[in-house]
Amino acid sequence: MQTSSHPQGIAQLAGVQGWLIDLDGVIYRGDQLLAGAPEFVAALREEKVPFLFLTNNSSRTPEQYAERLSRMGIPAGPQDFYTSSQATAEYLRREAQPGIPIFVIGMDGIRQALEKAGFRITQDPSEAAYCVVGYDNRVTYHDLAQAARAVYAGAQLIGTNPDPTLPVEDGFIPGAGAILAAIATAAGVTPLVIGKPEPTMLSLALERLGVPAERAAIVGDRLNTDVAGGLRVGLFTVLVLTGSTRRQDAESSGVHPHLIVENLVELLSLWKRRFSL
Numbered sequence: 001m002q003t004s005s006h007p008q009g010i011a012q013l014a015g016v017q018g019w020l021i022d023l024d025g026v027i028y029r030g031d032q033l034l035a036g037a038p039e040f041v042a043a044l045r046e047e048k049v050p051f052l053f054l055t056n057n058s059s060r061t062p063e064q065y066a067e068r069l070s071r072m073g074i075p076a077g078p079q080d081f082y083t084s085s086q087a088t089a090e091y092l093r094r095e096a097q098p099g100i101p102i103f104v105i106g107m108d109g110i111r112q113a114l115e116k117a118g119f120r121i122t123q124d125p126s127e128a129a130y131c132v133v134g135y136d137n138r139v140t141y142h143d144l145a146q147a148a149r150a151v152y153a154g155a156q157l158i159g160t161n162p163d164p165t166l167p168v169e170d171g172f173i174p175g176a177g178a179i180l181a182a183i184a185t186a187a188g189v190t191p192l193v194i195g196k197p198e199p200t201m202l203s204l205a206l207e208r209l210g211v212p213a214e215r216a217a218i219v220g221d222r223l224n225t226d227v228a229g230g231l232r233v234g235l236f237t238v239l240v241l242t243g244s245t246r247r248q249d250a251e252s253s254g255v256h257p258h259l260i261v262e263n264l265v266e267l268l269s270l271w272k273r274r275f276s277l
């Protein structure tokens with residue numbers, strides 16, 4: 001079996017005490033679980049190693065994710081997930097007055113997270129203190145115009161995540177970052193972005209995990225979000241090749257993960273042997 005491209009990375013696995021695990025391209029692709037995913041998660045649970053499933057996707061609630069993953073064959077509860085929606089709500093809970101009005105483009109995930117954090121979602125752009133933008137597959141020109149009006153009227157523009165695209169069966173569709181870019185362009189502002197590779201969601205996830213960055217790892221399938229973000233906050237970074245990155249892309253990139261593995265089968269095998277590598 002081919003093992004890591006970064007042998008010095010392997011030894012550092014022994015120091016890892018908690019995991020942030022990307023979902024899409026790592027645990028599943030579409031509705032298909034990826035090889036080794038149930039076993040890797042089961043091993044962490046058995047060893048009582050803390051982990052969180054981490055996703056930039058702001059459209060689903062943790063309850064919806066838990067239901068989906070359990071249905072696919074990995075038993076999970078809402079507490080196992082940390083989404084860009086939860087991170088956005090947590091960031092605002094620390095920054096803003098409770099109850100302030102927020103104009104939102106987005107779906108259940110972000111709306112529920114903001115309401116749970118005690119904010120009021122408003123349809124009136126003139127009263128909004130923040131304009132929060134996530135993925136919304138029913139967004140209209142009217143929504144974009146109202147969001148821009150909120151920013152013109154003084155609301156701060158916040159994006160749950162910067163993803164330009166979302167993977168679908170037959171390729172890609174515009175993601176939250178594309179919607180955000182339309183509003184940012186119209187309003188002439190630079191938004192604050194919460195999700196990977198920006199540090200806010202990663203730092204808040206580490207707090208939730210209860211493990212300091214230097215003893216935590218992230219495993220993901222994208223160099224420019226999972227790995228770049230992980231490196232930025234000081235995590236041990238593992239790239240899996242089951243998603244959007246091929247080995248040759250990884251080797252020619254300027255972003256260098258500590259470890260590259262084919263899939264979670266290989267990562268689990270290294271993890272089990274980590275004290276003797």
Ligand SMILES: [Mg+2]
Pocket residue numbers: 022023024025026220221222243
């Ligand atoms: Mg991914």
